Amino acid sequence: MFTIKARDLAAILDRVAPHRFRADDDTGDLDPLILDCTPGHLHAVACSDRTLAVARTAVTGDVWTAPVDYDDAAALRGWLESSETVTVEHVTSGGHQQLRFTEGPAQITVPAASHVGRLPWRALLRLVLDARDHPLAVGRPVQLNADDLALWGNAGEDGEAIEFRSLGPVGTLVTAGPDFLGLQTPHTWDGPTPGEGWSSSLRTRRFLFAGTFLEVGARYADCTRTVWVVSARPGRGEEPTLVCADYAAVTLPISQVLAVGKFLIRLPD
Known part of the structure; x- marks a missing residue:
């Protein structure tokens, strides 16, 4: 449980909200937004067929992860409009994984997506950051501000993809199909090093339980071939709670899962 400014929570939701699959995409199981907590940050994670977006804000929290339907995320975002400081809890109630947001007598409960x-x-993201120094990836970053992007928008008015390619100190070459070329004068780079300060957010969240390492967010299969997800790191003296990967409403202590499933095998990502 932790407290957070409503505007900070709203900000990370807004930053990733555009990144989702179109209604006509075969989204599989990846469409929900993910809220993911570490001891130092609350992350909002979203993806589409072409993008992955992660926004974070500093908190003093626990370790858990929960997928949230976009409709529920939108309801939460609307509720935050009239809030200032919110208490966030990751709870299991009636076998359901939930996120509870409270400010005084006002409360909204968001169920985990199934x-x-x-x-x-x-x-x-670790793969992307590790690839930055590969010889084929070494180059000058392309920088465009919002006003620049507005200028280039009409370059692809017939649906062509707009490509921005760095020319080093000369600037940026802009192309859109076979009949458009442009040049954007360069910006000076005064921003942070990409990925700087993200090590605490990107490290794995493993913990030791009964002599076995488990990882928050990882999937495990038992002898019945049921797949379970470790949704949160347990508190001291507590046992982990597992969420059924097929039915998020099914949430059981690990002892009950092992009583039937006998063992847990880590599945690849």
């Missing part, structure tokens, strides 16, 4: 697959966003 039928959600594993989105290994930490592993994906």
Whole structure:
């Protein structure tokens, strides 16, 4: 449980909200937005067929992850409009994984989404950041501000993809189909190093329980081939709670899962 400014929570929801699959896409299990907490940050994670977006804000929290339907996220976003400081709790109630947001007597409870697959966003971002220094990736970053982007928008008015390619100190070459070329004068780079300060957000969240390492957000199969997800790191003296990957409403202590399933095998991401 932790408290957070409503505007900070709203901001990370807004920053990732555009990144979702179109209604006509075969989204599989990846469409819900993910709220993911570490001891230092609350993350909002969203993806589309072409993008992955992660926004975060500093908190002093626990370790858990919960997928949320976009409709429920939109309801939460609307509720935050009239809030200032919100208490956030990750709870299991009646076998259901839930996120509870409270300010005084006002409260909204957001259920975890069902039928959600594993989105290994930490592993994906680690791969991207590790690839920055590869010889084929070394180059000058392309920088465009909002006004620049507005100027280039009409370059693809017939639906062509607009490409921005760095020319180093000369600027940025802009192309859109075979009949458009442009040049954007360069900006000076005074921003942070990409990925700087993200190590605490991207490291794995493993913990030791009964002599076995488990990881928050990872999937495990038992002898009945039922797949379970570790939704949160347990408190001291508590046992982990597992969420059924096929039915998010089914939430059981690990002892009950092992009583029937006998063992747990870590599944690949």
